[in-house]
Amino acid sequence: MEYNFKKIEDDWKKIWERDEVYKVTEDPTKPKYYVLDMFPYPSGAGLHVGHPLGYVASDIYARYKRLNGYNVLHPMGWDAFGLPAEQYAIETGTHPAITTDAAIKRYRQQMDKIGFSFDWSREVRTCEPDYYKWTQWIFLKLYNSWYNRETNKAESIDTLIDKLSADSTWEAKTVAEKQHELMNYRLAFQSYSEVNWCAALGTVLANDEIKDGKSERGGHPIERRKMRQWFLRITEYSDRLLDGLDKLDWSDAMKEMQRNWIGRSEGASVQFQIPNSKFQIEVFTTRPDTIFGATFIVIAAEHELVDELTTVEQKVEIEKYISYVKSKTDVERQQEKKVTGVFTGSYAVNPFTKENIPVYIAEYVLGGYGTGAIMAVPADDERDKKFAEKFGLPIIEVIDKSMHPGATIEDKVGKMINSGFVDGMEVKDAIKAVIAEIEKRGIGTKKVNYKQRDAGYSRQRYWGEPFPIQYKIVGQPDPPFAGGETDDIPVPLHGDKLPLILPEVSSYKPSGDGRAPLANNKDWVAAGYETDTMPGYAASSWYFLRYMDPKNNNEFAAKDKMEYWQNVDIYFGGAEHAVGHLLYSRFWNMFLYDLGLVPFEEPFKKLVNQGMIQGVSQFILKDKSNDPSKETRTNFARYVNHNKILSLHNIDPNKIYPVYYSSDIAVDCSDLAKKLPYNLPDGLPYSSYHVDIRYVKDNILDVPSLVAANPKYMGSVFATKAGYYLDGEFYSYKDAPQNASRDFITDSAVEKMSKSKYNVVNPDDVIDKYGADCFRMFELFLGPIEQSKPWDDKGISGVSNFLKKFWRLFYDEKGWKVSDETPTDAEFKILHKTIKKIGEDIERLNFNTSVSAFMIATNELGALKCNKHAILEPLLITLAPFAPFITEELWSALDNKGSIHQAMFPKVEESYLTESEHTYGVSINGKVRAEIKLPLDITAQEAEKQVLELESVKKWTNGNAPKKFIFVKGKIINVVV
């Protein structure tokens, strides 16, 4: 009987769904295990072969845990709010809900084909009111909470009000004043702040949505703009987010990225007095030890004292400089390596040297970090040094590094010099001593600074959660009323009014004045609702909690269910979320934990970052000039005579007919180009274009079918070494070189899989051809799960062959051949060796070597002609997590009741694995020269005697006693001569 994967997979898919095989409920009699995937954004393009890699891995892990008696929560859902659906809506007018729903259906179909064991009864969709009701609810909790630094946790805003009420001035304040004051504490708060405004997208972007100064999506330019925005006070959690990392089983790379993002640095803040004035400049420094070398102060262009410090004489120049700094975009500021700055005209007093030191403004000091002012120590800081050199400022050496050759000027090593009371101290001690002195004199304190900023939480978009906020204009009655202006007070919606449903709008475009698309709905605006929506990370910051209790209408998740499931045991997802989603989720979870709403502080115990499967893009090379008359391009003319082609085919020379060159011609030409006595204008006169990989096999383009499917290539010439294709027909050159190839060869490159690069491989196609089991195992067989690699289906036949071979252990042409004979020890050994290996591999996530272990077992059993039930059935269970369909089919053929996926993973019988002998490799001076089989319990003396008897060893020892004899039991023997 043949292995008919199509029928098997279709049948079992239906049965699993009918019998709810993967449905899970809380069961206190079983240990729980929570296996989670980062839920996808359902894009219109569907899944490509890269997406399922992590899902396949997590599916195997979940199935394995289930077979080992765990009650496994393994859910899936949709991160359904997002920009692509909204932009499609702007282009076509289709409501994003419709697009999103269609995309989800498509994804679901593709996923079902692969045979995942998700409990779909727990599916969540973040764009559904049932879900975002709770996103809004949590936002209100954040709004109504503050961070109590004394108890070191978030508390209800009421405890803050109690505290503030103790001060008699509090009661005297107006409602508005009180609200403004509280805004300084709320964990979700509003503030005017410079934001990253993207004009092209009409929205504000978070720092991590920006790459190289441009929007991550679309690559549009970003400018700084002051706007009133919602923020989350994540900085209150910086320390806990940092400390919590130590307890997590995440890769070091991932932890480092979060640490760098949080960017904690310890130092001191110090006041520098401006002589004869009430002003002081507060600087932040991580190197208080070097304060004796501080010879000038630099403040940011945005610093609040700029006006006060600018003297009359310097005013014009300072204003010019500030407008110069502001005119530059972030990109330009980054590219600019020139040292710039202007003297304010004022001086400050170095509190230790008592010298008057000049105050400068320079763009290398940022307004947003630290205090926006630094004490510059040119002897120990690269940038300060460059600045001092350019402006002729004094450089005082304060650290003797002669004992540390090779140390950079910024390394914290050496002995203090020229530094008053700390002279002779080591840098480490000097830092402490200076801080102590600063604190003693009351001119500063020890301080910790973070790079991390509070997280922007407003988006000028339509397709997101509405804020459950109305605005109250000061002096007016309660909502509803018109809002949106600058002095109004946000009023949170009452919890029982949630969800606040996302309204319909007349246009999905931003209103044009910087306000969100919701401003296009008059009723919405009239009711005073906030017109911004929440960012993408809102919903994804807590979805893992909702899976535990997805249908609950009274709570985001019931306490007892969270108590049962606890946090995610293993989380699979891409490394690109290191500082976005993974940081925000930890923050939200910690917050909910502080309020006693969640029973665990960290949401994700173990993290696995699957690598990306990239696409192999194919390029065709197009003649750049498109001008057929220029015979001067002698290099190409060797193969293609444009004019000849034109006249042969009666083509109008004025008509545009692009010529594409096979890349082997281009390679020839680049060789040729090197030999030319002159340079070609801009490199070689061709440019690369992506071509759909469907028409390319092994870098050879199928020109006729490409042209047949794409009318735009009609009339184009595809030149190869032997001839050319025109409208899909091949014509040879009369003088073509002997044996020249007709193949049109493409160029290739590994890139991210994407529709626009025409390099997408659809899993459906692979599954149709080889089956889902094969697809799953092949993805894993490609290499280690954490490694990125290009998709290459060359090896897929190996996995396909394996499945067929495996099938043939049960069936041959004549039919069923499984016997009830008692297996031999050798057969048992193969079985138990495999059980052990697979169990260990899954725990370590070494799925690629598991696949090879199955191949080995199948080959070995095949060689022994073993078709015995007692071997095959346990083996089948070990394979079930990897290949759920074929194993289920064979399981039922073995006359088992119920699903194999609810069976028990077999136990390893060590007795079959213990060896009494070992074949030792015998090395002479570390090089393996011989082999010898010895009993495992042999003594070193006896082994030495036997080894030295070997002819192949005697040859090296010449019969002499060895210098040394190394015997490592069960491993190796080494003879030193």
Place this chain on the structure above:
RNA sequence: GCCGAAGUGGCGGAAUUGGUAGACGCGCACGACUCAAAAUCGUGUAUCGUAAGGUGUGUGGGUUCGAUUCCCACCUUCGGUACCA
């Protein structure tokens, strides 16, 4: 610049604690079956050498009886990040 990961046959990769480098698969070659092809099965396949033997895990050095594995320096690639004081 800084932080992190990696570099092994023609290719994807294996070697889990310092102990027989190249498992498994692809590709390739040869053979069997076939009128033939496909499919399937078998054999071989790091490299130089007829062989004995030599060489070999990015490069150079070191520790060790023994190094893909540990240490030092360097090169390359990929990810992250950046006037962060």
